[in-house]
Amino acid sequence: MDSILKQGTYHHSLRVRYGETDQMGRVHHANYLLYMEEARTGMMRALGASYARMEREGIGLPVRKTGLRYRAAAFYEEELVVETRIEGVRVASVTFAYRVVRPEADGEVTLIATGSTELACIAMPEGRLVHLPGEVRAVFEAALGAARR
Amino acid sequence: MDSILKQGTYHHSLRVRYGETDQMGRVHHANYLLYMEEARTGMMRALGASYARMEREGIGLPVRKTGLRYRAAAFYEEELVVETRIEGVRVASVTFAYRVVRPEADGEVTLIATGSTELACIAMPEGRLVHLPGEVRAVFEAALGAARR
Amino acid sequence: MDSILKQGTYHHSLRVRYGETDQMGRVHHANYLLYMEEARTGMMRALGASYARMEREGIGLPVRKTGLRYRAAAFYEEELVVETRIEGVRVASVTFAYRVVRPEADGEVTLIATGSTELACIAMPEGRLVHLPGEVRAVFEAALGAARR
Amino acid sequence: MDSILKQGTYHHSLRVRYGETDQMGRVHHANYLLYMEEARTGMMRALGASYARMEREGIGLPVRKTGLRYRAAAFYEEELVVETRIEGVRVASVTFAYRVVRPEADGEVTLIATGSTELACIAMPEGRLVHLPGEVRAVFEAALGAARR
Known part of the structure; x- marks a missing residue:
């Protein structure tokens, strides 16, 4: 269940729960x-831009838009990997793109789902749209650049 | 999907979701x-002691203790009824008891689960234990009395 | 918490749970x-094409694609209405479109979210793509026609 | 996020999700x-008695009874450890006991919750109570013995 960040893509492992x-x-x-x-x-935590800390500082990133395509079924107890990269950064929003894959015994992966989420940057609790904090935006743009290289 | 309160017991209908x-x-x-x-x-809403309003006034009722027994399985799309009554009221806590039943075509019910939850009364957000507000406690005690009668 | 079907649109009421x-x-x-x-x-149940029954007959409708836009926040205990209509019917799939709204005291509604889901028709448990059963397809097409009128 | 089994107790790490x-x-x-x-x-997987495999062989272990006490709140992004041990094994049921703790920076742990679940052994899909398979029961009893030592 390791997680690693390389070339702008974050590889996060998780295991399917029964209740899921x-x-x-x-x-x-x-x-x-x-x-x-x-x-x-x-x-975000791996990039040094912890979302928990952002919220403590009064900034939230609610999901404004999402899209998913389900390509193959996943099953209880399987280990899945979510590959995440930043797809776009704007003044007051950021878009992440995802691929969920299942590593197979032969070293290949099966594509389970793809998706994206666009997050708005708001001041909490009132919900007014605000600019991404400068250092967070810089971190997102660096990851975006690394993913494109 | 009606809900009614009679003799201190609240009968609440719900339908099982696929994702459940x-x-x-x-x-x-x-x-x-x-x-x-x-x-x-x-x-609580039917009793005039809305939990949403309690929270807006700075009082929370987190669950401190719970117990459940599962008697029979319930299935997708079934209509279940949760029968709820107050089992005990103390200075800074209240205990609810539940019976989840499935009404059958013949007019009988099948017992699906029984349970109870003990809720502590806290000041939010810090979490310090406080007395139940007077009017809430009065409402709970009246419902407890009605259930015992 | 009533649900009604009129002119191809199904209006379904629900109340936001605390745990949501x-x-x-x-x-x-x-x-x-x-x-x-x-x-x-x-x-589907209101249209006489119960999904629970379809599954008992060996046909499943897993979600193949979804998209959502979140327009405004919804809160605990609010009553929301999900307006659902059929947007497209094909040989082995069907697409539903949704508007989630919050009725306001002044008779207006606030738009909370919009979305759609495309469902594939499969034989269970193996998951092979199959044609929609004839009577289900007919029901979907009638609802699609009613929504367009 | 490691998991280890020692002296009959399984230590499983997890991180709290935002949606939780x-x-x-x-x-x-x-x-x-x-x-x-x-x-x-x-x-169970660590003990060599995979629950996924049991189900594939037609045996299920639904929860029949559970009890929980909540001792302290846990928060988003915290790493928690669930300490699990077997508390009792019978012919057609097994009981697990749990302590959920939060490791602190000073090397201490904070107790978050304690609980137990009693699981019945059934033949699937019909749900008839059956004996625990011999090898599963042996594995559970060995773990129970290790926990008591």
Whole structure:
């Protein structure tokens, strides 16, 4: 269950919980938003821009827009890897893109889902749109640059 | 999906969501805590002691203790009824008891689960234990009396 | 908490649960997928094409693609309405579109979120893509026609 | 995020997800059942009695009874450790006990919650009570013995 950041992509491992399956025997589709959130905030922590600290300083990043495509089913107890990278940075928002894959015994990976989330930057608790803090934006732009290289 | 309060017991109907099932094909056991919470706060609203309003006034009721027994499985799309009553009121805590039942076509009910939750009364956000507000305590005691009668 | 179907749009009411909020004090964004699922399967039941029955007959409709835009925050205990309509029917898939709104005291509604889900039709448990059952497809097309009129 | 089994106790680390908090700013109480489930099934896997494999062989272990006491609040992004041990083994059931703790910077731990779950052994899908498979029971009893030593 390691997590590593390389070339602007954050690789985050997690294991499917029993309670995340549904009666179709697969991971219920809503849980991928939680997997992506766990990966995204793990990436922010790895980049030195902890989301927990941002909130303590009065800045929130609620999800404004999301899109997901489900490519293959994932199952209980499987180890999945969420590959996360920054896709765009603007004055008051940031967009992350994700690939959820299952590493297979033969060294290949199966693509399970792809998605993206656009996050707005707000002052909490009132919710007014504000600029991303300068140092957070710099960190996001560096990761965006590393992903593009 | 009606909810009614009679003789100190609050009858709250809900329908099992697909995402609440697990791969065993039943309602996942953790969801009963959400059903009980929905019923409990619905009861408080019906009693005129809205939990949303309590929180806005700086008082929280986190769960301090819970116990559940699962008697029979419940399934997707079934309509369940959570019967809730107050079991005990103290200076800084209140205990609710629950029966989750499934009404059957023949007019009988199947017992699905029983449980209880003990809630502590705290000042928010710091979490210090405080007395239940007087009017809330009065309302709880009246419901307790009605349930015992 | 009534649900009604008129002119191809299904209006489904629900109340936000405490456990559906997050520490930002709003409904966590993943829960809208559960709200949309509850509304969609309610609509199918109202149309006489119960999803529970489809599964018992060996046909599943897993979500293949989804997109959501969050327009305004929703809060604990609020009553929301999910307006659902069918947006497209194909040989082996169907697309639903949603508007989540909050009715206000003045009779207006606040738009909370919009979204869509594309569902593939599969044979269970193996997951092979199959045609929508004829009667289900007919029901979907009638609802699609009613929504367009 | 390591997990180790020593002297009959399984130490499983996890990090609190954002979506697991509620508007009180803490981990919502229902999530502890998911943490305990993740720890319990991790322990079974470590013991060589994978729950995923049991289900594939037609045996399920639904939760029949649970109890939890919440001792202190846990917060977003904290790393928690769930200490799990087997408390009792019977012909057709097994009971696990849990301590959820938060390791602190000074090397101490804060006790967050304690709990237990009693699991019934059933034949799936019909749900009839059956004996624990011999090798599973032997593994549970060995772990129980190790915990008592």
